[in-house]
Amino acid sequence: MLKFFKFCSLLSLMLTSPFALANGTTPIDEIVSKMTLKDRVGQLLLIGFRGDSVENSESIKRDIQDIGVGSVILFDYDVALKVRDRNIKNPAQLKKLNQDMQSLAKIPLFISVDEEGGMVSRLKSRYGFESKLSPMELGTSESRVVQKEMSKLAGELHENNFNMNFAPLVDVNVNPENPVIGKIKRSFSEDENTVSQLASQMIDIQNKAGIVSVLKHFPGHGSSDSDSHLGMVDVTETWQDRELTPYRDLIEDGKVDMIMSAHVYQRNLDPDYPATLSKKILGDLLRTDLGYEGVIISDDMNMGAIKDHYGFEQAIELALNAGIDILLFGNNLHYDKDTAAKASNLIIRLVNTGKISTKQINDSVTRILKLKRKAGLL
Numbered sequence: 001m002l003k004f005f006k007f008c009s010l011l012s013l014m015l016t017s018p019f020a021l022a023n024g025t026t027p028i029d030e031i032v033s034k035m036t037l038k039d040r041v042g043q044l045l046l047i048g049f050r051g052d053s054v055e056n057s058e059s060i061k062r063d064i065q066d067i068g069v070g071s072v073i074l075f076d077y078d079v080a081l082k083v084r085d086r087n088i089k090n091p092a093q094l095k096k097l098n099q100d101m102q103s104l105a106k107i108p109l110f111i112s113v114d115e116e117g118g119m120v121s122r123l124k125s126r127y128g129f130e131s132k133l134s135p136m137e138l139g140t141s142e143s144r145v146v147q148k149e150m151s152k153l154a155g156e157l158h159e160n161n162f163n164m165n166f167a168p169l170v171d172v173n174v175n176p177e178n179p180v181i182g183k184i185k186r187s188f189s190e191d192e193n194t195v196s197q198l199a200s201q202m203i204d205i206q207n208k209a210g211i212v213s214v215l216k217h218f219p220g221h222g223s224s225d226s227d228s229h230l231g232m233v234d235v236t237e238t239w240q241d242r243e244l245t246p247y248r249d250l251i252e253d254g255k256v257d258m259i260m261s262a263h264v265y266q267r268n269l270d271p272d273y274p275a276t277l278s279k280k281i282l283g284d285l286l287r288t289d290l291g292y293e294g295v296i297i298s299d300d301m302n303m304g305a306i307k308d309h310y311g312f313e314q315a316i317e318l319a320l321n322a323g324i325d326i327l328l329f330g331n332n333l334h335y336d337k338d339t340a341a342k343a344s345n346l347i348i349r350l351v352n353t354g355k356i357s358t359k360q361i362n363d364s365v366t367r368i369l370k371l372k373r374k375a376g377l378l
Helices: 002-015 027-034 037-043 060-067 091-104 135-139 143-159 192-208 241-252 279-289 312-322 339-352 358-374
Strands: 045-048 071-073 110-113 115-117 212-218 258-261 295-297 327-329
Touching: 027 358, 037 045, 037 339, 037 358, 045 060, 045 339, 060 071, 060 091, 060 339, 091 110, 115 135, 115 143, 135 143, 135 192, 143 192, 192 212, 192 241, 212 241, 212 279, 258 279, 279 312, 295 358, 312 327, 312 339, 312 358, 327 339, 339 358
Parallel strands: 045 071, 045 327, 071 110, 212 258, 258 295
Antiparallel strands: none
């Protein structure tokens, strides 16, 4: 316990200074250097869990306190059990759950949710929350309606103690029959410039409410004709360069804090690996060509596109070496209460055996902590 308080005191002291230290390092660098490997690895994990309270969960308290996970995600529906009895029941319960989880963390958590509006909404009216228009409906609405709807969504997230939203979705509606994007009205528009404009507006509104925005799904999922939750998706013949426009625009405007990778193959970009596991797509295209310096998070590593084609160890090793900073395990499509512990132990072993470099881990943790500081969490 004394070690915990010493670390927290050091964290608080260093992060109050915006300036480089005498040796040329930044306060964030100093914090990273003082963290154990286990604590650093924990920041690379975003974990889902079962339970509507800390007390009723068999894993979340341990994951936060012992494993040191840096981020969590909440769902209303348990896919594996096929029941609406996961993490979200009503506003009062949700606020307390999020507050209690945050109180357990040595380093403040990113507490996240998928709240796009329309069909992708975890805060549903049946639980006492506001109903929200879908992104496609916003794409054809008057500006005052768009402003009102986006403000309502961001305000509700803030009110319920979330600080990260997996939105806006910036997939361009290239294929209106796309079963996981266009057909369920998740895209703002078939026009890439409209997508950029509405995403920019949503980012601004969420930022004012203290919500980190996550753009998804890079390099574009809007042209697909199948669902990467179920298996591998190849967009080589359908993907269009204009699907990069929202990313390019928003990166140039300095508005992007986090980008989610897509579990899609685009063999003209990388003939061997899907985007989540691709150095060519995440490193060469996103980091170098588009100049993105922020956090990259994977789509759910439990999805069929990854789980059914790569083993647990291989997928994690490839993803981190490709440039993923945060590994997302929704722990919902396939549930395992020990997911966080298994992932942490594996990554530590990969580092100790030289399969993942310490520098790579440190660079990712530095990006994550910089974003947490920017978001007002540190």
